[in-house]
Amino acid sequence: MFEFNNRKNIVLIGMTACGKSTIGALIAKELDMTFIDTDLTIQQKYGKPLWQLLEDVGSKQFIIKESKVICSLDCTNCCIATGGSAVYSDEAMNFLKQIAVIVYINLSYPNVEKRFADIDIKSRGIVMDKGTTLFDVYNERKILYSKYADYTIEADDKSIEDLVAQIISLFSKESKCI
Numbered sequence: 001m002f003e004f005n006n007r008k009n010i011v012l013i014g015m016t017a018c019g020k021s022t023i024g025a026l027i028a029k030e031l032d033m034t035f036i037d038t039d040l041t042i043q044q045k046y047g048k049p050l051w052q053l054l055e056d057v058g059s060k061q062f063i064i065k066e067s068k069v070i071c072s073l074d075c076t077n078c079c080i081a082t083g084g085s086a087v088y089s090d091e092a093m094n095f096l097k098q099i100a101v102i103v104y105i106n107l108s109y110p111n112v113e114k115r116f117a118d119i120d121i122k123s124r125g126i127v128m129d130k131g132t133t134l135f136d137v138y139n140e141r142k143i144l145y146s147k148y149a150d151y152t153i154e155a156d157d158k159s160i161e162d163l164v165a166q167i168i169s170l171f172s173k174e175s176k177c178i
């Protein structure tokens with residue numbers, strides 16, 4: 001059973017496409033934890049893809065719905081990948097802070113842009129107001145991710161495997177307490 005500084009879960013936060021879902025699933029497998037992707041939980045609850053939900057209800061309502069799903073999580077020994085917009089809810093993040101160690105996967109802006117070129121972002125959806133750029137969103141969120149993180153992992157030029165190993169090493173016996 002995972003326990004670190006009295007917290008029994010791991011939460012991954014960071015900009016969309018930084019690798020939370022991919023890395024979270026691998027950490028869970030490695031540490032024998034249950035993997036939860038809050039994006040999938042939301043999709044199951046509302047019976048539609050996230051981009052569709054976002055289109056139907058708009059950013060503000062989406063954040064409220066995402067926050068409710070997060071605050072209703074009842075988990076122990078879970079590795080939780082959040083959606084990139086989770087940090088817009090103070091309530092959700094304060095809840096997560098109580099139950100989990102929070103790891104921020106930080107990818108620099110040029111690499112986020114590159115990742116966006118590689119994936120089909122339209123089929124995922126992103127919370128951003130009309131008239132704002134991806135760069136604006138990145139800068140606005142960076143402050144929030146840093147605010148809630150217990151640990152920040154620099155993800156530039158690192159393989160998925162390296163990041164998984166680096167995050168797991170945070171919780172080894174030799175690691176300093178938070």
Ligand SMILES: Nc1ncnc2c1ncn2[C@@H]1O[C@H](COP(=O)(O)OP(=O)(O)O)[C@@H](O)[C@H]1O
Pocket residue numbers: 014015016017018019020021022023081115119155158159160163
């Ligand atoms: N360290 C990495 N190096 C290269 N590609 C990565 C890395 N981490 C994730 N990816 C790729 O980036 C894309 C987005 O990853 P994903 O796990 O869905 O991110 P998130 O859940 O943060 O949105 C996927 O195609 C994934 O394979």
Ligand SMILES: O=C(O)C1=C[C@@H](OP(=O)(O)O)[C@@H](O)[C@H](O)C1
Pocket residue numbers: 014015016017020021039050051054082083084085124125126127128
């Ligand atoms: O950053 C965002 O605004 C979002 C990120 C998505 O999750 P990922 O961060 O896993 O891509 C998903 O929650 C939703 O479409 C909104």
Ligand SMILES: [Mg+2]
Pocket residue numbers: 020021022037039081082083
């Ligand atoms: Mg994800």
